[in-house]
Amino acid sequence: MKKLLNLSAPRMRKLAGNMATDKMKLFTSIGLSDQKAKETLKNDAVSQNLADVIVEAQKGNQDAVFSRTTGNLLYHVGTRMKAQILAHRPTLIQYITEAKIASETQLNAAMDYLLHNPKPPIAIKDFETSCGVGAVVSPEDIERVVEGLIKKYKDQLNEKRYRFNMGLLMGEVRKELPWADFKAVKYEIDMAVLDLLGPKTEQDMKPLPKQKASGGNAKKEAKEKSNKRTEADLDLSNVKITTDGLIGPDGKLKSFLEMAGESQKFHKPGENYKTDGYVITSNTHEILKKHLKETGGQSLNGITYLRYDDTNPEKEEEKFFVGIKDMVEWLGYTPYKITHSSDYFQELYDLAVEMIKRDHAYICHQRSDEIKGYNPPPSPWRNRPISESLTLFEDMKKGKIDEGDATLRMKTTLEDGKQDPVAYRIKFTRHHRSKDAWCIYPTYDYTHCLCDSIENITHSLCTKEFQARRSSYYWLCNVLDLYCPVQWEYGRLALNYTVVSKRKIGKLISEKIVRSWDDPRLFTLTALRRRGFPPEAINMFCGKVGVTMSQVTLDPTMLEACVRDVLNVTAPRAMAVLEPLKVKILNLPSNAPREISVPNFPADEKKGFHKVPFSDVIYIEQNDFRELGVFKIFKFVLFGKDSKDSLVFNRTVSLKEASGKDS
Structure with missing residues (x-):
């Protein structure tokens, strides 16, 4: 039997530290800065791949030093190389160290060739031609x-x-x-x-003159001015916010819907109150009839789904799924059901086949860089035979077509003019839930509306940037004769002096400016919870702002005022002196009370009182005292603080809750 290696925790930590030090040395040997090397170490998979690449490139010489160009190329191999061509990594490393591949353009071409020809052996002549080995440009x-x-x-x-x-x-x-x-x-x-x-x-150096707004631009400027007025109107930083009207008949804080007052404004299922672009077809009546039968036709007090869009296997992380669920429940909402888009992969595939049969989709071989941006060239395969698209789509599913060589595109045009959005693409990447069952994955544009329809959603709510996708949302449900929910958009809510964009916060974390998503300096929900913000305050804040199409930016003081209002009715008062300064009251009468009654909730004395001991010795905060004046006399009377709200010599002050009880 083999002897088991038993390492103590300190020994394992030391071993892990040595391994990290070794990797740091490897990473800096290819020209990475210390900061970049430390960032790379945080991703175990990437750091191990990169370390393996460097060790292989050193060929036994641990003191080998690489040029900056070679180091950059080795870094790209270690961090970008796809799993399906890892067997060819030694070949790529050899070509890089021998300077046969000397630029990122050549490396990208080499990896692209290997992705299209993954089976060994490599056709060396074709490979070198495809990535410019030996090509001389004079x-x-x-x-x-x-x-x-x-x-x-x-x-x-x-x-x-x-x-x-x-x-x-x-x-x-x-x-x-x-x-x-x-x-x-x-x-x-x-x-x-x-x-x-x-x-x-000098004329070349001058900035371009601003063009006068006309037509659509004038309308856009007017809208921006309107939004600015809205922001100014909503700036409540100097307004005192009270709990008036925020307490329900049961003595508890009202819910978000009660405070927002918006629930009655949504359409009822089956009514023709739709957002722009909703399509009525000859089948709409029957489809809605079936939908109402399945849902019971409720107008209010319905159910809410929490659905994760996990259609991109390369970007899904379990910690985000757990974090979203945690925050939703913290805010006081329990979803009726938690679902994933991947739960419906088979249904989505079947609907894609049906869409091809109805001639509303086709297989296209344009590369992703060819269809990016505005006014890309139209697809030469748009009018290919239906039977041909069906066969190719089946081949995509079975993994017979290489990644990037084919996509399924829908025959429609979005509001922004983009033609034929992609519905399915090939990704030879393992999915965290469906594992290796699929190698084709649907896009958000295709998945969102169909999952809403499958789950019989009545109100599909999203932020305003998705308004450009509304037409494809309605179009897709209708061309497949499915129940079509109504998509509602609302404006994003931003706060001054902070960042709320997921992309920007992610960059702050990666660059070590903040520690994580719950860093108290941020205004993410996890950060606010860590700072002690009660969830009722978040709901109150959102209820006061309401739901609007305008993009508004508010001052954080409004949110903080909501926190104070909630704590006023939920947090019993307690007292503490962090940096005490002893004060002796010289003229306290002998018959003065030794206990003082203090309300548990200053805003509502009906909730009871608690007793606080009182004597001629009290303690105040050191920063509440300043030595001013000439007389060393200190007495307490009602309202006696100076203009800077500090206790000073030769001034009269009051003791809260004890005013009138001392002389």
Whole structure:
């Protein structure tokens, strides 16, 4: 039998520390800064992959030092390489260390080739051709291509001068000379433009004049002004907020819906009060009839689903799922059911097949970079035969088509003009719930509305940036003859002096400016809970602001005022002196009471009192005392603090709850 290795906790910590030190040394050997190396260490999988890559590149020489270019390329191999081509990692490392692959463009081309040809052995000649190994681009080649482009765009350059988009020239050079040194390309373009236009003039340096708003722009400016007025109207930082009207007949704080007063404004199931774009078809009546039968046709007091959109297997993390559920329950809401989009993968696939059969979707082979941005070229496969799309979609499901080589696109146009959004894409990545059952995954645009329909949702609420997707939401449900919920949008709520964007907070965490999502300096729900904010205060704050389409920015003092209001009716009062200063009352009468009654809740004396001992010796906070005046006399009477609200010599002050009981 093999002897088991039994390590104590201190020994294991020491061993882990040594391993981290070794990895730090490896990471800095390829040119990573100490900060970047420490960040990389936090991801166990990435740091281990990168360490393996560096060790392999060292070839037994632990003191090997790599150039900055080689180090960057090795870093990309360790952090970007897909799992399905890991078997080819030694080949890539060899080409990098031998300087046959010397740029990120070449490395990306090499990994793309391997993704399309993952089975060994590698066809070396094709591989080297695809990633430019041995390709030599001379200065004369660069000069020739740039000269041709300058002639092509000469009129536009003369007209716009240095305001011309030079990135357009760089892009065209990249197409013709993909393996060129782009520092040399940029230098050549700069010299050619300087030769054509001469040095920059004062006119070239001036900022562009602002154009007068007209038509849609005027409307947009008016809307922005309206929003600003809304923000100003909602700035309640100097307004005293009370609990008047916030306590229900049962003596408890009212719910969010009672405070917001918005519940009655939503449509009732089956009514024709719809948001813009809702489509009525010949089947709508029957579909709604079936929906009402299944849901019971309730108008209020319905149920709420908590559904996680887990359609991207590369970005799902269990801690976010747990955190969202935790915060929802902390706010006082218990979902009727917790679901995941992945629960409906089979239904979504079946509906996609039906959509192809109805000629509302097709398989497209354009790459992702070809359909990005505005006005991309139309797909040449839009009108391919239905039977061909069905066969290809089945091949996608079975893993016969490489990642990035095919997508399922819907035949519709979004409000922003984007044509044929993607419904399904290929990702050879293990899903945290469905495991390896699928290698094609639906997009949010495709999944959201269909899951709402499957779950018989009546009110689908989302923030305003999803308004551009409303038309595809309604279109998709109707072309498949499914029950179509109503999508409602509302404006985001922002706060001054803080960051609320998930993307921006994530960057603050990654750059070590804040510790985590619950850092008390943030205004995330977890951070507010850590600071001691009661959930009732969050609900009160949202109820007071209400639901609006406008983007509003409020001052945090309004939220803090809601916290005070909640604590006034929920937190019994207690007293503490953190930095005590002993005070002797010289003229306290001998018959003065030795106990004082203090209300448990200052705003509501009906909730009872508690006794506080009282004598000629009391304690105050040190920072509440300042030595001013000349007489060393100190007596207590009603309302005797100075203008700075501190106790001072030769001034009269009062003891709270004891006023009138002392002389």
